[in-house]
Amino acid sequence: MAYFSELFTGTRSLFIGMGITLREFFNTKVTLQYPHEYVKMTPRFRGHIELVKDAETGLTKCIVCGMCQKACPSGCITVEGEKREGVKGKVLTVYTLDFTKCSLCGMCVESCKPGAIDFSKDFNLASTRRSDFVYDLIKRLEEKN
Amino acid sequence: MITAELIRLLAFLVGVIAFAALNAAYLVWAERKGAAFFQRRTGPKEVGPHGLLQPLADGVKLMTKQLLVPDGVDPVLFKIAPIMLLVPAIMSFVAIPFGETLAARHIDLGLLMIFAFASVNVLGLLIGGWGSANKYAVIASARVVSQNVAYEIPMLLTAIALVMATNTMNLNEIIIQQGGGIWNWNIIRLTWAASPLTPVAFLIFFTCMLAETNRAPFDMAEAESELVAGTFTEYPGMGFGVFFMGEYANIVIGACLVTILFLGGWQSPLPFLPNSVVWFLMKMYAIIFTVIWIRWTFPRTQFYALLNLSWKYLIPISLLNLIVTAGWLKVF
Numbered sequence: 001m002a003y004f005s006e007l008f009t010g011t012r013s014l015f016i017g018m019g020i021t022l023r024e025f026f027n028t029k030v031t032l033q034y035p036h037e038y039v040k041m042t043p044r045f046r047g048h049i050e051l052v053k054d055a056e057t058g059l060t061k062c063i064v065c066g067m068c069q070k071a072c073p074s075g076c077i078t079v080e081g082e083k084r085e086g087v088k089g090k091v092l093t094v095y096t097l098d099f100t101k102c103s104l105c106g107m108c109v110e111s112c113k114p115g116a117i118d119f120s121k122d123f124n125l126a127s128t129r130r131s132d133f134v135y136d137l138i139k140r141l142e143e144k145n
Numbered sequence: 146m147i148t149a150e151l152i153r154l155l156a157f158l159v160g161v162i163a164f165a166a167l168n169a170a171y172l173v174w175a176e177r178k179g180a181a182f183f184q185r186r187t188g189p190k191e192v193g194p195h196g197l198l199q200p201l202a203d204g205v206k207l208m209t210k211q212l213l214v215p216d217g218v219d220p221v222l223f224k225i226a227p228i229m230l231l232v233p234a235i236m237s238f239v240a241i242p243f244g245e246t247l248a249a250r251h252i253d254l255g256l257l258m259i260f261a262f263a264s265v266n267v268l269g270l271l272i273g274g275w276g277s278a279n280k281y282a283v284i285a286s287a288r289v290v291s292q293n294v295a296y297e298i299p300m301l302l303t304a305i306a307l308v309m310a311t312n313t314m315n316l317n318e319i320i321i322q323q324g325g326g327i328w329n330w331n332i333i334r335l336t337w338a339a340s341p342l343t344p345v346a347f348l349i350f351f352t353c354m355l356a357e358t359n360r361a362p363f364d365m366a367e368a369e370s371e372l373v374a375g376t377f378t379e380y381p382g383m384g385f386g387v388f389f390m391g392e393y394a395n396i397v398i399g400a401c402l403v404t405i406l407f408l409g410g411w412q413s414p415l416p417f418l419p420n421s422v423v424w425f426l427m428k429m430y431a432i433i434f435t436v437i438w439i440r441w442t443f444p445r446t447q448f449y450a451l452l453n454l455s456w457k458y459l460i461p462i463s464l465l466n467l468i469v470t471a472g473w474l475k476v477f
Contacts, residue, residue: 007458011348014443021183021442031187 041121048099049077049108050120051141058145060138061116064090068108068117076101077108092138099125099133157249161238168397169390170200172433179437210382215278218379222276227377227384229269230391233262237398242317244411244422255316256304259402260297263357266395267293273388274376285375288365288448292356295452296363299459300353303346306463306470307331307406310340320410324420330409340470347407349463351432354399356451359392361440365448400432408432 032039041047049068054061064081076098081090109117117137127133174189174196181188189196214220240255242248252258267290274286310331311319328335332347356363367375377388404410404425411425446454 003457018438018442021438024185025179025182025438027185029182029187030185031181033187033190 038124041123045119045121045123046104046106047120047122048102048104048125048135049097049117049137051095051137052116052118053141053144060092060095060141061114062092062095063114063116064092065113067111067113071107071111073105073107074101074103095137097135097137099135100130157239161235161249165235165238165394165397166390169393170204172393172396173203173389174200175433176437176440179434180441183438183441204386207383207386212384213381215379217278219276219278222272223379224384226269226273226276227380227387227391229272230266231387231394233265233269234391234394234398237262238394238401240316241398241401241405242320242410243425245317245420247422248317251315251317254314256308256314256319259316259398260301260304263395263398264293264297266391269391270376273380277376277379279379282376282378285367285378289359289376292359292363292365292448292451295455296353296356296459299349299455299463300357302460302463302467303350303353304406306340306346306467307343309467309470309474316405316410320405320412323409324412326416327409327414330407330412330414332407340466340473342466342469343407345462346466347403349459349466350406351403351435352454352459354403355436355439356455358395358399358436360396360436362443362446363451364440365445365451396433396436397429400429400436403432404428 051060051062053059062079062081064079066079069075069077069079078094078096078098079092080094081092084091106119109119125133177199178188178196180186189199192198192202214223237259239249240252240258242251242255270289270293271286274282274284274289277283307319308314311322313319313322323330327333331343334341334343355361359367365375367377377385380388408428409424410428411420411422413420413424
């Protein structure tokens with residue numbers, strides 16, 4: 001008896017499977033034509049860090065306290081600033097991120113009191129040169145302006 | 146007279162080769178599109194509109210590859226193996242009646258001829274694996290042969306039952322006997338001319354056709370993800386391309402046979418519609434679509450399951466079908 005029941009249940013299940021794939025055949029396609037189309041990244045996506053633009057001045061909010069540099073476990077952030085006449089506090093002159101070493105832990109963003117750095121939404125970062133991953137974040141901010 | 150015959154021959158030769166080659170090329174495209182659609186993807190899209198130039202691009206890529214003959218292979222066997230797969234498949238097209246008068250040759254033993262050529266393609270796969278001087282290819286070819294032997298038996302048994310019912314091996318004659326509406330087709334024959342088991346026979350024949358042409362879920366002969374194409378592991382560029390064309394030509398032949406034996410060939414489904422070659426092509430491509438559909442629905446079976454299915458289910462049932470058909474024809 002097992003012989004026949006196996007035959008019938010097996011054949012039946014094959015037809016059920018084919019029904020499922022036929023339904024998918026006429027379903028809408030979900031492919032994103034990647035190099036031509038890009039996916040919109042979710043707000044929580046944590047890419048490499050980026051300087052945040054101050055809405056009032058259009059410049060960086062960074063006060064050159066160096067906390068991010070100290071918080072970074074891999075030592076990939078370099079922050080330098082200088083005193084200028086007539087300006088309160090320090091002015092940011094160098095902010096480089098060596099993304100080859102960054103582990104995207106987010107300690108720098110957490111430690112930043114004025115909220116001057118945030119995660120970017122960039123994900124398409126392939127390159128064959130190591131030097132392409134050393135970012136000058138000040139330049140990136142200026143380019144965004 | 147002789148020149149007219151020569152022109153006829155030439156026209157048939159060109160027609161058959163063009164049909165086989167175009168089908169082989171565009172079935173690859175259809176396969177990839179089908180695969181994508183069953184998985185909710187879009188498939189080839191970049192080369193030409195809807196990727197229609199993809200077969201051309203694939204062909205150019207295959208042809209520009211070096212025809213490497215590895216050290217230690219048997220050069221003669223290695224070179225003729227792909228041709229032994231392709232040529233019988235193209236030869237089989239000679240016997241196939243696409244329309245009432247549209248056939249290269251109306252051969253009285255057409256069915257026998259197609260089965261005879263179908264067995265040559267097994268030999269092509271065997272010597273391809275043997276000539277490659279590669280242990281894995283030899284094992285794979287042994288597997289192909291045991292698979293083909295296992296599935297040729299039920300296929301021939303069901304074909305014999307049909308030949309008994311129709312009393313001819315002429316493919317055109319078989320189609321003519323199925324004329325006059327869908328209820329006369331062998332798949333759901335409602336007249337007394339064939340046994341009531343023909344739907345079962347159709348399922349057996351279709352399953353065997355899948356296994357004979359090494360299609361999924363019975364494609365462990367060339368399981369490309371595990372075995373790297375099995376018997377044709379060692380074949381580069383166009384050698385591999387010819388193997389593949391042969392495979393696809395075999396699928397077309399198999400679909401043609403199913404259409405002729407069970408679906409009434411060029412006969413229209415309703416008596417008031419005209420018979421035409423369009424019906425034949427529609428049925429044939431519906432079968433090919435089903436073949437692709439099956440390939441992208443079911444996972445590859447294990448080899449034991451494959452042989453079990455044949456020896457434990459298909460052969461006993463097709464033998465039963467043969468006996469029932471014989472009895473039926475005797476009684477009615």
